[in-house]
Amino acid sequence: MDATGSAPANVMIRLSGVGKRYDDGTVAVQDLDLEVLEGEMVVLVGPSGCGKSTTLKMINRLIEPSTGTIEIDGRDVTTADPVELRRGIGYVIQQIGLFPHQKIITNVMTVPLLYGESKATARARATELLELVGLDPALHAERYPHQLSGGQRQRVGVARALAADPPVLLMDEPFGAVDPVVRVRLQEEFLRLQRDLGKTVVMVTHDIDEAVRMGHRVAVFAEGGRLAQYGTPAELLAHPADEFVADFVGSEKSLRRLSVVPLRREHLEPMDGVSAGQLGAAIDLDTSLEGALVHLLGSDKSMVGVREGVQFVGVLTPAGVHRALRASLAEQA
């Protein structure tokens, strides 16, 4: 299945036999084959120093590969003009490097101005982008970077990376510098944004929870830049390719399954006899178990209504979540 669950998508990024040996002899990446489909969100995860950032930077040629080929949309990046190449690739890093003495709006306008837009068009585009990433332009546009929180600065970084409307987005630990609560919110918002905009995204993290939550597919890197496994989060959790992946995915994998298992009708109780006052805000049937549990925990009601489209199809209780998780673990065994 492709990222959208519909017709097969094109391969947007293809790495074939890619390797990187630095001048001092360090082998950062070895013989790497990886395909990323158009509109797909792929997460590279693994312990520190296993070649994730090197791989990401080879895609936009901040680092030149020693061996192999990298294609974007069928074009070999090693023969492309690096400046032109990077126009089609947004890049978000942890320390996003906003210009400290420029207002937020000016920071985001830089990119459209660079591409020859008029000042008015660039300002309008930057305002739209700030709204898109959840920052109110009226409140934030005229501030300076040090007047924003870490999470808000990350949003500006994402807005700036989207400013040239690139089909491909590379993100290196984009949510690393913010506290765990803000991090989960940024992750959720980014996922929604990615679904709406249909960008092809490759993201690096060392956090397996983030990888499982965000990736359509996850590439687990091992020591020495070896690709240990590439698959969907559910595949990784259910069938780790070797001991390294099993260890990395870890002992809390039953809990991690919460974020990959969708609700199903059989987990729900019937609506009969339930009054509207007993229900918290409704959720959609395609919500993950994790999302459903978060909803239940955040509500002062003991059950939540579940909708498919506009129609209510049942109610979910904590016992239903428990049953669903048990059933998914049994399926996996």
Ligand SMILES: Nc1ncnc2c1ncn2[C@@H]1O[C@H](COP(=O)(O)OP(=O)(O)OP(=O)(O)O)[C@@H](O)[C@H]1O
């Ligand atoms: N310029 C360089 N010269 C020599 N070795 C380097 C250079 N840059 C990175 N390395 C080495 O290459 C290996 C892979 O580094 P890389 O930054 O790609 O790993 P990573 O998986 O992204 O790590 P982290 O999660 O800690 O950021 C490491 O052993 C690192 O020390």
